[in-house]
Amino acid sequence: MTAVALFAARTAPPSLVRQLVEDVTCVGGRDPAARSHVEVLLTYPGVHALLWHRLAHRLWGSGLRFPARLLGWFARLVTQVDIHPGATIGRRLFIDHGAGVVIGETAEIGDDVTLYHGVTLGGTSWSAGKRHPTVESGALIGAGAKILGPITIGAGARVGANSVVVDAVPPGMTVVGIPGRLVRDRRDRRLIGGRIDLDHHLMPDPVGEAIRSLVDRIEFLEARLAHRERGRQDGEGAA
Numbered sequence: 001m002t003a004v005a006l007f008a009a010r011t012a013p014p015s016l017v018r019q020l021v022e023d024v025t026c027v028g029g030r031d032p033a034a035r036s037h038v039e040v041l042l043t044y045p046g047v048h049a050l051l052w053h054r055l056a057h058r059l060w061g062s063g064l065r066f067p068a069r070l071l072g073w074f075a076r077l078v079t080q081v082d083i084h085p086g087a088t089i090g091r092r093l094f095i096d097h098g099a100g101v102v103i104g105e106t107a108e109i110g111d112d113v114t115l116y117h118g119v120t121l122g123g124t125s126w127s128a129g130k131r132h133p134t135v136e137s138g139a140l141i142g143a144g145a146k147i148l149g150p151i152t153i154g155a156g157a158r159v160g161a162n163s164v165v166v167d168a169v170p171p172g173m174t175v176v177g178i179p180g181r182l183v184r185d186r187r188d189r190r191l192i193g194g195r196i197d198l199d200h201h202l203m204p205d206p207v208g209e210a211i212r213s214l215v216d217r218i219e220f221l222e223a224r225l226a227h228r229e230r231g232r233q234d235g236e237g238a239a
Helices: 003-011 016-029 037-043 045-061 065-079 206-238
Strands: 120-122 146-148 174-176 181-184
Touching: 016 037, 016 045, 045 065
Parallel strands: 120 146
Antiparallel strands: 174 181
16 A cells, blocks of 8 residues: 555544444434434434435535435424535534534534534635635534524634634633633533543623622722711711
């Protein structure tokens, strides 16, 4: 085998069967409700949508665009998950619950990404070319979050439920809110023995924290003003 052929063999994407097996087996590590691989394969719409997409994406890449779109339409019909056949999806993606997930044509998703229901990886432009997000490996997108435009969600980043993200998120960071705001440094993230952290509901509230800071400042200023007023009155009484 030549050096070029050896390099190509090492970098070649996994087979379709290998991808499908990984898509099913990865669910057990991220969903405690999954009791067996058979149950996952037969009853999980997010897994079904991904299986159909793997096939449709192969057709799309082979130039069979209409059959690919037809297969994507069928998958959406039976799963409530809309994945464009042109979207590039890495290994072991887990779409929990599935309903309402939308993934656009030029979206790119890395390995070991988790999406909850209602997530949108959408575009913001009519222009051709890259117009949908890139979600790097290990990221977690909470329920109902909208990631819009050709931005990048960095590796290991977390997007809180119902957030609307229109700017890039650095690796390992947490973003919440509308529009999305960075709220946690990666050094402050909880470590759980190398496993994927699924507690996407445990998100800081930057607006609430700002309001609490303002309330504390107002109380301090009011106390200081009252102290000065008492001092002025005491001085007038002594005179």
